[in-house]
Amino acid sequence: MKTFSCETRIVSGPGAVAALKEFGAKRVFLVTDPFFAKNGTAQHVAEAAGGETVEIFDGVKPDPSVSLAAEGTAKLKAFAPDLLVALGGGSAMDCAKAMAYFSQGTFPLAAIPTTSGSGSEVTDFAILTHDGVKHPLVDRRLRPSMAILDSDLLESLPKSLIADAGFDVLSHALESYVAVNAGAFSDLLAREAFASAYAALPASFAGQKAVRLKIHLASTMAGLSFTHAGLGLCHAISHSLGGLFHVPHGRLNAILLPSVISCNAHAAQRKYAELARAAGLGGSADQVAVRNLKNGLMRLRKELELPQTLAEAGISPRELWSKMPGIVAAALDDPCCKTNPMPAEDFLIRRILEEAAGRG
Numbered sequence: 383m384k385t386f387s388c389e390t391r392i393v394s395g396p397g398a399v400a401a402l403k404e405f406g407a408k409r410v411f412l413v414t415d416p417f418f419a420k421n422g423t424a425q426h427v428a429e430a431a432g433g434e435t436v437e438i439f440d441g442v443k444p445d446p447s448v449s450l451a452a453e454g455t456a457k458l459k460a461f462a463p464d465l466l467v468a469l470g471g472g473s474a475m476d477c478a479k480a481m482a483y484f485s486q487g488t489f490p491l492a493a494i495p496t497t498s499g500s501g502s503e504v505t506d507f508a509i510l511t512h513d514g515v516k517h518p519l520v521d522r523r524l525r526p527s528m529a530i531l532d533s534d535l536l537e538s539l540p541k542s543l544i545a546d547a548g549f550d551v552l553s554h555a556l557e558s559y560v561a562v563n564a565g566a567f568s569d570l571l572a573r574e575a576f577a578s579a580y581a582a583l584p585a586s587f588a589g590q591k592a593v594r595l596k597i598h599l600a601s602t603m604a605g606l607s608f609t610h611a612g613l614g615l616c617h618a619i620s621h622s623l624g625g626l627f628h629v630p631h632g633r634l635n636a637i638l639l640p641s642v643i644s645c646n647a648h649a650a651q652r653k654y655a656e657l658a659r660a661a662g663l664g665g666s667a668d669q670v671a672v673r674n675l676k677n678g679l680m681r682l683r684k685e686l687e688l689p690q691t692l693a694e695a696g697i698s699p700r701e702l703w704s705k706m707p708g709i710v711a712a713a714l715d716d717p718c719c720k721t722n723p724m725p726a727e728d729f730l731i732r733r734i735l736e737e738a739a740g741r742g
């Protein structure tokens with residue numbers, strides 16, 4: 383039996399933050415990172431909510447830790463808001479979601495993504511790091527009440543963030559499309575998200591702001607897809623490496639994804655081929671289409687000036703091999719493994735890492 387439900391109300395377009403007023407909140411707690419506190423966006427968004435009393439928690443760092451979420455939870459509980467707003471990338475949204483969850487509050491959460499990547503504004507996931515290990519919290523209560531996709535917030539996106547987060551969108555779409563819990567509705571969203579992000583990323587990277595809303599919508603579609611269908615080995619390994627080496631999440635996905643396709647091709651050839659055709663990468667025989675999909679992603683990775691190997695991303699092969707048992711164990715422990723189309727096994731993870739390692 384498959385179910386699909388989107389409890390999050392999605393508001394999109396330029397100036398969409400104005401939708402915050404609909405909550406009629408008097409006490410607004412806003413979670414963000416220092417970048418948006420310094421440039422005044424956090425204050426502007428808090429004003430849009432129209433609250434009488436506002437508190438801004440601007441301590442979020444990339445890959446938020448359990449202790450940061452605990453610190454924020456204490457502040458959130460003491461403030462007792464009637465609206466919680468998350469403003470930022472996956473890190474700010476995940477931190478706010480975890481804080482809401484730990485505080486067991488009954489207030490609504492409005493999530494405002496400023497990167498087109500994590501999809502966290504519509505997912506049941508929040509990823510926290512503790513002792514070098516990324517722990518995905520997975521619970522329906524983590525799903526925000528509202529997602530605000532405001533294209534005005536994408537003006538300042540630096541090129542490297544467009545590339546890193548863009549590959550997070552592609553990997554969410556691709557992994558959820560072949561995941562064991564995929565269904566008709568998640569497939570529809572994943573296919574559209576993959577094709578649309580694949581086509582628009584080069585233009586966005588080259589500076590065309592008009593295409594950015596398209597990628598933003600694709601990111602949310604991919605989030606909706608994976609929160610229902612699940613993810614796979616690319617995310618399990620990316621979480622494991624990200625907790626240890628702090629390389630941006632999407633960048634790790636970009637390096638790992640082609641090798642994951644090779645490993646899973648045996649079980650997911652037909653669906654990978656469908657995705658290749660949806661993105662215009664074609665190939666009449668499925669085997670050829672899968673090869674084109676892998677090559678197309680490697681071409682795009684180069685065009686977006688992303689590293690091709692883990693070594694190029696700053697993870698030396700020597701360090702990788704010395705920490706291999708822990709990396710493999712953390713990946714096998716990650717909930718994303720459970721929905722990979724091939725049963726996740728030690729040797730598969732090692733094979734993917736060997737292919738992605740590069741030379742130091």
Ligand SMILES: NC(=O)c1ccc[n+]([C@@H]2O[C@H](COP(=O)([O-])OP(=O)(O)OC[C@H]3O[C@@H](n4cnc5c(N)ncnc54)[C@H](O)[C@@H]3O)[C@@H](O)[C@H]2O)c1
Nearest residue numbers: 417444445471472473496497500502505507509538539631
């Ligand atoms: N919960 C989920 O469903 C889910 C899914 C995928 C990834 N994640 C998590 O999300 C995190 C990655 O999120 P991310 O890729 O969005 O990056 P991020 O939130 O870690 O932000 C990275 C940097 O980009 C800056 N930034 C954000 N928006 C900007 C903008 N518009 N202009 C300029 N700078 C901006 C931030 O200030 C920060 O310094 C990882 O921790 C990952 O594990 C969560």
Ligand SMILES: [Fe+2]
Nearest residue numbers: 500550554631
């Ligand atoms: Fe991701």
